[in-house]
Amino acid sequence: MTQTSVPDVVIRRLTTYLQTLKHMAQRGEHVASSTEIGRWAGVSPAQVRKDLSHFGEFGRQGLGYEIGFLCTQIERILKIDQDWRLILVGAGALGHALMNYGAFVTGRFQIVAVFDSDPAKVNTRVGQREILPMERLAEIIAERHVEIAILAVPATAAQHVADQLVACGVRSILSYAPITLNTPRDVHVRYIDPVASLQTMTYYL
Amino acid sequence: MTQTSVPDVVIRRLTTYLQTLKHMAQRGEHVASSTEIGRWAGVSPAQVRKDLSHFGEFGRQGLGYEIGFLCTQIERILKIDQDWRLILVGAGALGHALMNYGAFVTGRFQIVAVFDSDPAKVNTRVGQREILPMERLAEIIAERHVEIAILAVPATAAQHVADQLVACGVRSILSYAPITLNTPRDVHVRYIDPVASLQTMTYYL
């Protein structure tokens, strides 16, 4: 039933199910029940079944879910059964850390270019890649068919850079800047902000 | 109405309202309506008012919210009107980046100790701090009254370290490991996983 739109929270849980399933596969398991998946992912068995049922029937009654098969299906649903080219804007300390982050060096999300507005940084290297000036943003995005950008610039520059990215056709932004970006509705933004995360935890202390 | 328990999603939005309000304050504004706050935070005016109404009456009818006052109130609600001591476990590339992250160097969340299980790293320095062996975890947590930990270790070690942290009395964990941690219900965990975030965005492309 890909017909009716699926809640975003379901999409986010799919990634945790996938983590869980990969983990189980590594331990040599071949089949998992919704109860087992739920226990490791921290959700109820009914939730697991309902979430998966949005996309099809992947289990066998009386048995459970075949782990390899379910992984393949979730990867297809999330469209991560293919490589994705990313660009990174901002070559500060965070940008450097991201360039050397294992998942971006070897995984299916590949950073194909790094940009920075600071002329002193342009032409220096970070990891394997040369830092490019912002002027080349449009060119690279078009040439490499980039749809996803990681934003690792200061909060003061974030909105301006986001506007440029959107103008160049970027449709997904992963932002490390601690501000809410104003973007067209068809551009998806996710935020990573450790301080914001900590601020929501102190409430419970 | 602090009586009835407040949804977690409200707590998370409070941090975005705070960001918005600080931003407005910097631009010299003194008063903000729920419509303005909502526009910048990306939520409806009614949502802003309802969220705030969980904690008291902070606005003036016909006028709006006095920005400085509302900031103070939100900071009090989130308990971020005080300093918090954190520890960091894991002194790899990510750990180094976090130690040098501005907000942790100058802000109200202060990393007071760094731990690593690798004997080769112990006694070397990261930023200003000496890396301590895991054996000293319990001692430091007790001595410095630490309630919050940042987990920056490989996925394979994360659950084991989390268990140790919980045993030492840590009650909030910000985890960078791409697995769901199994913890007692009174221990709060937030996850930061750029790959998981990206995986949820490709679905919409």
Added chain:
DNA sequence: CTGTGTGAAGCTTTTCACAGCG
């Protein structure tokens, strides 16, 4: 008039509970 605070309505998400299949 403008804009808050808030019950009530409307909508979404989660849980329940059970038919049905292996």
Added chain:
DNA sequence: CGCTGTGAAAAGCTTCACACAG
């Protein structure tokens, strides 16, 4: 039997709309 898939019920969250205050 065990466990999925799924309508129906319950719970939770968001929006509406309006009384009321400045």
